[in-house]
Amino acid sequence: MLSMRETFLATTERILDADPDVAVVLADISAAQLAGAARRHPDRVINVGIREQLLVSTGAGLALAGLRPIVHTFPSFLVERGFEQIKLDFSHQDVGGVLVSYGASYDMTTAGRTHQSPGDVALIDSLPGWTVHVPGHPEEARRLLLESIPGDGRVYLRLSAQENAESHLGVGFTRLRHGSRGVVVAVGPVLDRVLRATGGQDVTVLYASTIRPFDAAGLRAAALDATADIVLVEPYLAGTSAHWVAEALSDVPHRLKSLGVRRDTEIRTYGEIADHDLAHGLDAGTLRASIAEFLAR
Secondary structure, eight states, rough: OOOOHHHHHHHHHHHHHHHHHHEEEEEETTTTTTTTHHHOOOTTTTEEOOOOHHHHHHHHHHHHTTEEEEEEEIIIIIIIITTIIIIIIIITTTEEEEEESSSSSSSGGGGGGGGBTTHHHHHHTTTTTTTEEEEHHHHHHHHHHHHHHHSSSSEEEOSSSOOOSSSSOOOOOOOOOOOOOEEEEEGGGHHHHHHHTTTTSSEEEEEEEESSSOOOOHHHHHHHHHEEEEEEEEETTTTHHHHHHHHHTTOOOEEEEEEOSSOOOOOOOOOOOHHHHHHHTHHHHHHHHHHHHHOOO
């Protein structure tokens, strides 16, 4: 099976061949893999080199010219380095595009902190009107990319090296388990670990590959069917969606436990992805202990 990144690149190439209104903007990353598409469509596959602010501004300029841009690089370069251009050139000018990152949070552990971006969704979340997709499987990534091309909306598609074993192609929150002692929300590629962590526990498990817009109605329905204790497990900064949970349950007494990339420390070691999962408490064993302790209180 192709990885999320390989699926994205293959799907993008097919989109370019089929839709003359789509353009791709790159900053060296993935340029080699799209070299064939660049030869066929030299006016619609643009590599600006390692100039990430220009990358974003070029995408917005193409949108102003009537094209649908796909803007792609690693998240620390796309969202963090290019945030001012996202804010001004896309949001402030009210134009649409599809920003696609690969290398979520700490996927590229051997590249160090420069290539880590656990705060990307929180940054995008500070701007109104963005759809945020966090697929947990290559098929979800393919479908969400295809769904993002029509129209003129602003979309952030966050691809990861971590994947679940199966795809779940629902809209909003999909209920994968039913229980009465609480609701555990899993976003994107943390799902399999959450399912292992909650095995044998009397909890509802919700899954989402699209986290913005936030499915408030789906969360409310699940919370009203069970004890309104919510555990939110996200593969980026812990608590990124906490304010959306609070808004959805503003009239429902509830408790919330937010799990994700830790905010209280910075991990300065390299290691493997599994080492970082453990350091942030996102491995199945630590998740199980954290969830059980919270629900037992």
